[in-house]
Amino acid sequence: MRLSAPARREQLIQTALAVFAEKGYHEASMNDIADAAGVTKPVLYQHFESKRELYLALLDECGRRLTDTLTAATTEAEDGRSQTEVGFRAYFRFVHDDFDAFRLLFGSGARRDEEFAATVRKVVDRSAEAIVPLIAADISDEHRRALAHALTGIAEGVSRHVAGGGKQFDPDTVAKWVGELAWGGLRSVRRD
Amino acid sequence: MRLSAPARREQLIQTALAVFAEKGYHEASMNDIADAAGVTKPVLYQHFESKRELYLALLDECGRRLTDTLTAATTEAEDGRSQTEVGFRAYFRFVHDDFDAFRLLFGSGARRDEEFAATVRKVVDRSAEAIVPLIAADISDEHRRALAHALTGIAEGVSRHVAGGGKQFDPDTVAKWVGELAWGGLRSVRRD
DNA sequence: TCGGCCGGTTACTCTCCAGTAACCGAACTA
């Protein structure tokens, strides 16, 4: 079936995300993606320069989705405690609702290639930056950043555990569990 | 220079670890590894069945090194608090001293291929199992396991941050920071 | 009703790389 160029492009993006998330960058061939979309390879190349460019576009888009979700959620909470839980809730909801995006970002294979890794790192660093102000104790910058990355690590590690292998989970419950742990931890950090 | 078969094998293992850690599974060709070792490809195939088998052997070995380190460290500590810190200390020392092994396991690209991913998952799950008894609160198994994976996530996330890009760091200091966060968090977990 | 636009296909090329066959030469050994 013929589609208009924009419609086809959109469909290809969806399909490519699904295929890359499932198989990873190297294991997924352009033919696989084209097949999954019900077209042939040259169609893919009418819409995207190269495999790299396609993958990078997806990575960017998914990274943006995650950071937007997180900033939207955390800006509306007032105190640190609720920000922590709200942040985790947004994160786990993202993993729950947009699992392919999570897999693409942290699945990974994205962290291998230097250019891809840089994109993912940017997402993680931006999340960590958002966490930094939550850490009240008067500690060194290095210390603060390490703790911020501890929280991003929690989100990633727990997500991989609860959602890995397509398991079902309740994002809000997990956020409550993890938020409790994280906030309790942050409160107990002593001044240097 | 000619080496005896066992010596050559050992050298190839070291070299392959370095090359795979640096470039990842797909980006590293058997020629790259052979070159780095100062030999030609067929030599590699005299010692290892295939690229996969070589990579898997390395993955297994590195996983074993990490879990051994962790179990050795944690069994000797008595109370939960010191176990937490000692565990993190062991982890960060591993990352510090055996950075290539860490990169190979969590770099990743190892988590992409299903067989490779299973090996890494085994390492993470085993670490999480070791953490589970530290969680004193009377909570559900699911909850407990999620928190255990939060701690493994911390270790991984923080390691990536402090050691990423070949940066220098003091493992014991980082362990102190992170141990404080984790133990404080675990203490504040409430019964379900 | 005819021409050209456009979404699509078939059928390639070119490169890279895992894996291999066949051969080589130094040293030990009988």
Added chain:
DNA sequence: TAGTTCGGTTACTGGAGAGTAACCGGCCGA
């Protein structure tokens, strides 16, 4: 000193997959 072992090399095969050239046919506007 001839023969065998063994660590090594050169020079290939085979397949996979990124990217492309050239062609196709329905539909739309004139």
